[in-house]
Amino acid sequence: MKQILSFIAILCMTVTLSAQEKKAFTLNDVIPGGSNYFNLTPKTMPGLQWWEDVCVRADVEAIKRINNRTGEESVVVTLKEVNEALQNGEKPYKLLAPIKPLHTLQGASLPWGNRNLLMFSGYVGDEEKSESYVFFYDFVQKKLTNMFRIQEANAANFDFCKENGYLAYTAGDHLYIANHGDFSTAVSPHLTGGKEIDNDIVYGQAVHRNEFGIMKGTFWSPKGTYLAFYRMDQSMVTDYPQVNTTTRIATLVPDKYPMAGMTSHKVTVGIYHVKTGKTIYLQAGDPTDRYFTNISWSPDEKDIYVIELNRDQNHAQLVQYNAETGEKKGVLYEEKHARYVEPQHPLAFLPWDETKFIYWSQRDGYHHLYLMDTQKPQAGEWKTGKDADDTYCEYLQTTPLTQGDWLVQEILGFNKKMKTVIIGSTEISPLQTNVFSLDVKTGKRTLIGKRDGMHRAQLSENGTFLIDNFTSNDVPREISILPTDGKKGVTLLTATDPMKEQYNLPEISIGTIKAADGKTDLYYRLIKPVGFDLNKKYPAIIYVYGGPHAQMIHNTRFYDARGWDLYMAQQGYVMLTVDNRGSDNRGIQFENCTFRQLGAEEAKDQVEGVKFLQSLPYVDAGKIGVHGWSFGGYMTTNLMLTYPDLFKVGVAGGPVIDWKYYEVMYGERYMDTPQTNPEGYKSRDLKAKAGNLKGRLEIIIGGMDPTCVPQHTITFLRACIDAGTHPDLFIYPEDGHNMMGRDRVHLHEHITRYFLDYLK
Template sequence: MKRLFLLFFLLCSMTVSTTFAQEKKAFTLEDVIPGGNNYFNLVPKNIPGLKWWGDVCVRTDVDDIRQIDNRTGEETILVTLKEVNEALQNGEKPYKLLAPIKPLHTLQGASLPWENRNLLMFSDYVGDEEKSESYVFFYDFIQKKLTNMFRIQEANATNLDFCKENGYLAYTAGDHLYIANHGDFSTAVSPHPTDVKEIDNDIVYGQAVHRNEFGIYKGTFWSPKGSYLAFYRMDQSMVTDYPQVNTSTRIATLEPDKYPMAGMTSHKVTVGVYEVKTGKVIYLQAGDPTDRYFTNVSWSPDEQHIYVIELNRDQNHAQLVSYQAATGEKEGILYEEKHPKYVEPQHPLVFLPWDETQFIYQSQRDGFNHLYLMDTKAKGEGVWKNGKLEGSTYLEHLKVTPLTQGDWLVQDILGFNAGKKEIIIGSTEVSPLQTNLFCLNVKTGKRTLLGEKDGMHRASLSASGTYLIDNFSSFTVGREITLLPTNGKKGTVLLKADDPMRSQFNLPEITIGTLKAADGKTDLYYRLVKPVNFNPNKKYPAIIYVYGGPHAQLIHNSRFYDARGWDLYMAQKGYVMLTVDSRGSDNRGLAFENCTFRHLGVEEMKDQVKGVEFLKSLSYVDGNRIGVHGWSFGGFMTTNLMLSYPDIFKVGVAGGPVIDWKFYEVMYGERYMDTPQTNPEGYKGSDLKQKAGNLKGRLEIIIGGTDPTCVPQHTYTFLRACIEAGTHPDLFIYPEDGHNMMGRDRVHLHEHITRYFEDHLK
């Protein structure tokens, strides 16, 4: 379940005189909501298009591409947009195009795939709605000419996956998979040899599977030397069609979506391997794919083996399985892990660049996601052992050495410094509210902090692992971009940016702190936003903004502590805004998250009520005017809180809510709830239709008319339950929108939410 995070910045403390505060302007939703006409003018400045060309930092900008000196920050132009357009329009081409190529407007999307070649790669399309073609171009900016072109004749090509080792491009068009190299025509990798007839949307090749759970975000996987392409094949023919309806046509059009609901038949996935040299396709001999998940596909450095982390339908037993790449034959199980609640593999294997016999595996077996070094040449003990969490067990068929340990988690592996045998990671070791960068020595286990200790760091690593592009922000720093060496020394600052909102607008006071969870022992982080021009002698209404579910965290040490533009806007209108990251949310370890297992909404709501108690302890909060708002899982929480605690919450706005977990998808729903057949009590307790008669306050539900994530059936069945129970929620629909509103619809959405609270809570 995806959520859109909006990051904003504010000074730690604001002690301004009343006169000075009045001199600053009030802001509008157009200023603080993405899609607003002034939003992008008010975020801290950035340097778009920073990326690596080997170990050289380059900036792909609108009019040119510049090389940046890692030590001085000085910029040198490599190529200009004018030069590229001259070659596109007037230079020699390997074949005649369908139509003249229009000039490019920017070079920001270009890349430099080869560190030792002066080649620029970019894509474009020509033609019109009737007939169009996509092209991938390679431009030599020393010789100033095109060196190669791919013509992609299939309509609506997507999922482009370029392999720099062999120069081939994999892509999908419709439900099929293709590869292209030099010249006019592509080669179809699909269909499967046994498929006599395939119906669109039934068999899908080369796309992400299992509804993008388990860290899956793509469907093609080039081997290290480019000899093979592994790919997903997903058979959805047995999956129920969910009848989404497009109402923008003259007569509404049925546009069904394959949607496997919890406890129902799911799709079947197999992994194919295409050999580039021969064009031969084989499939991994994994046995019957029914009710199994094939996650985190990876290759051995010598291209002889493919590794898949396979998970059973119950999601409580993961196996790392090795297959022979040339034949698809199953070679054996290398590692196994069980947990009575769930095991959730999120990351593929990563081999050490200086030792092709060892790889890193990521696991939560000891309660937090950590790195484990596995040796393919050394056998493990081969016996089941207990992890640190109750019920957690694992079996090591290979020798395993823990690389990181502790009550914090590794969030990402950015890459390696092979020369020093070090791994560059992002982790929560400093604080669960932050992402910090560390250099980890594989031999000693020593970790060296890279960059500032404060805040959130997003970074990319150079080819050799000696430099990072570190994009850093915190509550007190708008943005700072640094070319940072990975030896722990200071780097070259490319940008220091203040926050435009600080100087222009009268902003609210924002603080963070901790309160005890309903279990009486766990610390929960909260964020409190006071009204603009706060008067401690007044009584203010309060709104809780909630999410509360897995894989989401609403509070970080970032701009405004992650308070959204709407939170600030409501503070300007005189509301106290509170957010609590309850148990069940992200970055606090497995036990913190899985305490909600089989009963989603119960423990999370108890923690949110602790937030209400905190609000009521504040002399300036009107305890009779408390509202709640959230989206997606937060929409489920909003509705649930309104129905379970009707005497606490006066007004709620629930966006895209889950109402009945039986209507949610197999992969996510069954991980946290099991199936309706095995957990009927839990599903009944989390079915908000059963509580429809409890509604006392004003509740509005807002949905996208063709939401593919929380399908409209959730809301429609809840409305029917309310009708039968004699209660009266309100409804607003964004026709043809999905799970989130974007662009101008997003501004309208927040105008609408604001009006609802102003009408019923103010």
């Protein structure tokens, strides 16, 4: 008995010592760009991808095949043999300089499931002068089968088409394609003498400032016959005078920046025929004050579809065009909303029935999927959605595929054999993304993977398997190969969390409070100080974003708390974040209740967060601060000026101050124009509240911010001088809207010092 008690005592001492051995962390440990940051993130498996239905891992030294059922690995090709072919093997044509050896295979891909070809990029030449090439290596014959040079400097926006083997890319304002040899083909016309168009006309890049789900500017047709692309004419857009201060005399570096209510750019959609080299443009009429979004192709390449949106962003039309002539064939669907319509996804045709496609809409209050039949046209009849502010008109027979008070977030692809579509959705919780197999015929949904947490998935080409990268607050990371029929798969990696293993971490919890409307539940995340003592009184900081298309709380590692939030808890602060009304993933009415008055309802909900903090016995009610960036910077400044007696200290990063200075697409969607909503713009202009400042407010900006241009902050400072108030200012010269690398660590050191100095 004494031996047992002695063993228990030793065990308890060991556990106590183990806890005491855990150490404090630094900003270099928890901020991206910090010297130790990546050493403390849960282990992952970079380079996982699909080779048709075979999972492969592109690692540093080799590409390995992974058995979908067992997880066993086998080598497909090694870095050594690829470099041997590059250095000593037969070349498709003669090069004037040697090829530089590769240092890793992690960027390589296997585009064709039925061909043993590896595609990767590399360089030819020496350190002083090198040229970029794309290589294709046959790892069975062990030789290079094709190679072509990217001859233009600063090439970007690469878009490879495996159906024809061409690579589309941009350089400067121009669009090119390459397939073999030393020379690419210019899709966009050059001016006489090959001069650049000086940012007035841009080809092949994302347009409309990346709104409406637009992330790219080129769109290959399904068989590779055509390349559709955006052409953006910015010649009529006002230049914003950004300044580069690194030159001997500061240099003007203007941005094309259309502010709310001002003239915007004009966009047209071109179609380039790869074999003939001819380009036609869609005959969409005058492109003035219209948005051309979500380009998609019919499977037979005969038609191209564009969701067109008016300048007011309250009337969307799905328009069909003839891909050969550019002629408009008709409108297939229309939708109007009293506030705004926001198309964000292209059509998705069923691979087993190319006469039907899936369309996304929020007409019933949440993003859901609707199946439209191109073979069953019908007379349009305007109807009202479940969201009473939404009306729609269907010119094709339409069937809802998903319904409910949750939303579809993504279509991953299709399982052709089972005739299912694989989706990510918030059906289980708005704090999560779970993956489901959706039976198109019955609407039945089958969960793939665990119910817990956030799931990022890659679907195999035939849709029979997916790679599931799963994380939650309890699971640092788990990577699996899962069959899409919902059955059990194989786990490739279960990671631990180095932060939890090595450091003393704060207690993090989530819950709900009521919004200012008294009925809507809002999610919050609360972080208690490290070494929490219930008998102490702690200062508190609210970290806020609060704007559309952002959600700060998910069921992920630390419930999405950022490294700085954890660090401030280590410094003795209670940290709170509330996802107010107006934020993402709760349905259209939850988001658009802020329409024409951005910051009003959101601020009221953040005040409910303050009340929650003040109800906690361990929070010092007189020491509450706030910090946020971008829209969060606007919210921080707004809260400091609207509720000056509640907030003692604020740090506003890259803030909007006056919505008249913000860009057309985002600003007018949520605020309308200054001409049509003068009262809204006036009431939300924070310069008018400059005299309300009581506490300590610091504004931090990038010196060349192209998103929230410096004019916001400069004019606010002038207003504060006129009003006799004293905010502080810190600028990161030549940085943009966000600080990266070492600047990001410095930024959080600076923010921390401000709160330590003024919110003790």
